[in-house]
Amino acid sequence: MHELRSGLWHWRAGHPDWSSEEPWEREVSSYAADDGSRLLLFDPLAVPGELLELAAQREPVIVLTAPWHERDAHDLVERLGAAVYAPPADTAEDLIGKYAVTAEQAGDGSPDLKWLRDGGGDANWYGAGDTLPFGIEAFEGREHNDLVLWLERHRAVIAGDSLADFGDGIAIQPQWLRKGVTRGQVAAGLRPLLDHPVELVLPAHGDPTDRAALERALA
Numbered sequence: 579m580h581e582l583r584s585g586l587w588h589w590r591a592g593h594p595d596w597s598s599e600e601p602w603e604r605e606v607s608s609y610a611a612d613d614g615s616r617l618l619l620f621d622p623l624a625v626p627g628e629l630l631e632l633a634a635q636r637e638p639v640i641v642l643t644a645p646w647h648e649r650d651a652h653d654l655v656e657r658l659g660a661a662v663y664a665p666p667a668d669t670a671e672d673l674i675g676k677y678a679v680t681a682e683q684a685g686d687g688s689p690d691l692k693w694l695r696d697g698g699g700d701a702n703w704y705g706a707g708d709t710l711p712f713g714i715e716a717f718e719g720r721e722h723n724d725l726v727l728w729l730e731r732h733r734a735v736i737a738g739d740s741l742a743d744f745g746d747g748i749a750i751q752p753q754w755l756r757k758g759v760t761r762g763q764v765a766a767g768l769r770p771l772l773d774h775p776v777e778l779v780l781p782a783h784g785d786p787t788d789r790a791a792l793e794r795a796l797a
Contacts, residue, residue, distance in 0.1 A: 579626045582778060585612040586732045588786050591624035593649075608649070609780050611732060612636065616712055619660070620727075620736050621782050623649040633658050639712070640664075643738030644724045645690035647782065652693055661700040663710055665723035667691050676721075676756045717771060720755055720764045728771060734778040735771055740764060741795055743784025748795050765796045772796065 579589040590605040609620040610629050617636040619625060621643055625633075638660035640651050645667040654660050668676065670684035694701045704710060706718030706725060715728040719740025727736040735741075741748040750761045776789045 579628065582734075582780075582786055583732065585614075586610070586734065586778075587626075587629065588780065589624075589626055590785075593623065607780065607782055607784065607786075609736060611729060611734075613712060613731060618712065618714075619654065620780070621647040621649060621738070622651065622654060625650065625654065630658075633660075637661075641710070641714070641727070641736075642691075643719075643727060643736060643782065644721075645688065647738070648691055648694075651691075652698070655694075655699040661702060662691075662694055663702045663704055664691060664694070665705060665725055666703050667695070668723065672723075678757075718767050720750065720759060726768060726771065728774055728776075730774070732778065733775050734780055735776055735792065737779055737781040739782060740768065741779065741781055741792070743781055743787070748779060748781050748784060748787055748791050750795060769796050 579587055581587050587610045588607060590607055592604050593606045606623060608622045611618045615637060617633045617638050619640050622640060638658040640654055640660045640662045642648060642651065642664040645664055651662055655662060667690040668688040670687045673679055673684040673687060674681065704716055706716055708716045713730060717726045719726045719738055724739050726738055726740050737748065739754060742751050744751060750764045752761060776792055779787045779792045
């Protein structure tokens with residue numbers, strides 16, 4: 579674990595569902611931010627013990643950039659009683675539109691966060707354009723439920739999957755764009771981030787980077 583600046587941490591852990599066919603590294607990134615009253619855990623996986631101890635002294639909150647980033651969220655809800663803020667899971671219509679599956683294959687929609695939708699925790703659903711109660715702004719990324727977050731307190735962007743580093747710096751990865759969505763469209767939606775005094779960019783896939791990398795990714 580590395581403290582990027584006072585009250586902001588980064589750590590990496592091996593993703594349990596990773597395979598060698600994936601374009602991203604097995605180790606993925608998670609982040610935590612302490613605002614003095616809350617400990618915000620972003621896309622958390624294998625939270626270090628020091629942060630679990632701090633969570634016991636704060637109001638723990640899990641913030642997911644995408645519903646498929648639930649990672650250790652369920653276990654942390656049971657252990658810490660943390661509230662969860664997340665974009666909604668894909669509906670059956672979403673799955674049909676994204677992956678050209680049949681209605682039968684789509685079923686009742688994605689199983690992501692089903693435990694939370696079924697009442698297994700304090701669920702708080704959010705979308706692009708929302709400002710979360712703790713002052714975080716949400717921007718639409720490559721999908722309506724793959725969001726990029728602006729943390730003004732730390733002058734940091736939490737990039738989710740919309741800006742990922744597969745070895746050549748953060749980028750809008752073309753292999754992750756569904757049919758009908760272009761890199762230019764995603765970049766245009768994220769350029770308003772450059773109106774903010776961004777200093778850090780924190781991807782789920784890759785290590786923390788800086789404003790210059792964000793400018794290159796959105797050029």
